[in-house]
Amino acid sequence: MKRVVITGAGTINALGRDVPSTLAAMREGRCGIGPLEIRDVERLGIQIGGQIKDYDPETAFARQDLALYDRFTQFALIAAREAIGQSGIEFTEELSLRAGVILGNSGGGMTTTDENYRAVYEEGKNRVHPLVVPKLMNNAAAGHVSMTWGLRGPSFTVSSACASSNHAMAQAFQMVQSGMAPVMVTGGSEAMLCFGGVKAWEGLRVMSKDGCRPFSANRNGMVQGEGAGIFVFEELEHARARGAEILAEIAGYAMGSDASDIVMPSREGAARTIAGALANARIAPEEIGYINAHGTGTTANDRTECGAVADAFGAHAARLMISSTKSMHGHLIGGTGAVELLACIMALRDGVIAPTIGYAEPDPDCPLDVVPNEAREARVDAALSNAFAFGGLNAVIALRRAV
Known part of the structure; x- marks a missing residue:
């Protein structure tokens, strides 16, 4: 089995428009959550989110392309551009036939859906744009990344709610590890911060009106975010042969199902998936x-x-560090694991642990070192990224420091 490394990373999220600015924000413990700027926000009970502010798609894409790009696709393409650019990889004719794209996404083109429901039900229109379906479909981002860079290998979208990105990256890891593809572009994107997207989440009554405070006794719910994280996964020897910079190594993963409840998480299921990732990666706890x-x-x-x-x-x-960067960028649902993988890379590569901000009161049921409020310097040789989704669908990725 081949070793798999990360040679490129890209992102756009509430903390930054690229990887350097995102990592700087994580080091500073900066909060990207604030008042939402969306249509009809006054009709929402939840009016905060990790929104990408002052974003103008026409500065990034030609107007004719935007007829096909929902917001989540735009984010994926922006992040992919950074990741592929950083990796320095050239997709030659031979390589492009085997390289592919696997992305995670949960909601599809929610902005497109929202806008067209308004057109039909509120404005009384009897027709919608002929490109609505290819714009809102969950696999649109993967398709456009594939087309933009001519990647003709295995390409598809994984949709498993909040574990979508981790499931997608685990599948991409398998493709490279098995030798099916020497290079895979992978990660995830999401853009649910529109009226319908927020209103739907309101119905679950799990949302906070004032901020995300994981592990703190005074927490009162989650906060949605938006954005994308995209990576280039590459076979180690292939990367070395072209002199690529290696950001980290993907050591293994595990996927599992609680098979118990559609929304309530299972301690046993999560523990089993964590243990499975350690075993698959051959990493001792x-x-x-x-x-x-x-x-x-x-x-x-x-x-x-x-x-x-x-x-x-x-x-x-009791001796390891565990933090939630959702306290800073919000919960990106299908894209969240991809943006959070950046924190693992920062820990392994730079020796900086992103904090859990907003932490105010210890919870006796969460007696771990949650790196409260301030980043910490520490040498880390191996890390895990957890994702536990509605449906009881779990995915944990294990990484090692590049050597």
């Missing part, structure tokens, strides 16, 4: 120095996840 938590800021998730980490790591749980 005591080697893990940092976990990027799913850490949504809901009582059910935070206590379940902390319990699962304690079960999977035993005595070592």
Whole structure:
């Protein structure tokens, strides 16, 4: 089996329009969550989110292209441009036949859906634009990344709610590890911050009106975000042969299902997936120095996840660092695992642990080192990125420091 490394990373999210600005914000413990600027926001009970402010798509894309690009596709293309550019990879004719794209997404083109429901039901129009379906479909972003860079290998979209990106990256890892593809572009994107998207989440009654405070006793819910994280996964020897800079190594993963409840998380299921990722990566529990938590800021998730980490790591749980960057950029749903992987890369490569901001009061049910409020310098040789989704669908990715 081949070793798989990350040679390129790109992002756009509430903290920054690229990787350097995002990592700088994480180091500073900056909050990207604020008042939403969307149509009919006054009709919403939840009026905050990790929104990308002052974003003008016409500065990034030609007007004719925007007829096909929903906001989530735009984000994916912007992040892919950065990731592929940083990697320095050239998709020759031979390589493009085997290289592919696997992206995670949960809601599809929610802005497009929202706008066209308005046109039909509110404005009384009897027709919609002929390109509505290819614009709103979940696989639109993967398709456009494939077309933009001529990638003709295995390409598809994974949709598993909040674990979509981790599932997508695990599949891309498998493709490269098995030798099916020497290079894969992978990650995820999401853009649910429109009236219908927020209104739907309001109905679950898990949203905070004032901020995301994972693991803090005074937390009161999650906050939505938007954006994308895209990576170039490459076979190690292929990367070395072209002199590529290696950001980190993907060591392994695990995927599992709670098979118990559509919305309530399972401690046993999460612990089993964490343990599975360690086993698949051949990493001993005591080697893990940092976990990027799913850490949504809901009582059910935070206590379940902390319990699962304690079960999977035993005595070592008290010695490792675990933080939730959702406190800064919000919950990107299908794109969240991809943006959060950046925090793992920062820990491994730069020795900087992103904090859990907004932490005010310790919760006796979350007795772990959650790196409260301020970033920390520490050497980390191995890390995990957790994603636990509605439907009980779990995916954990294990990474090692590049050597």
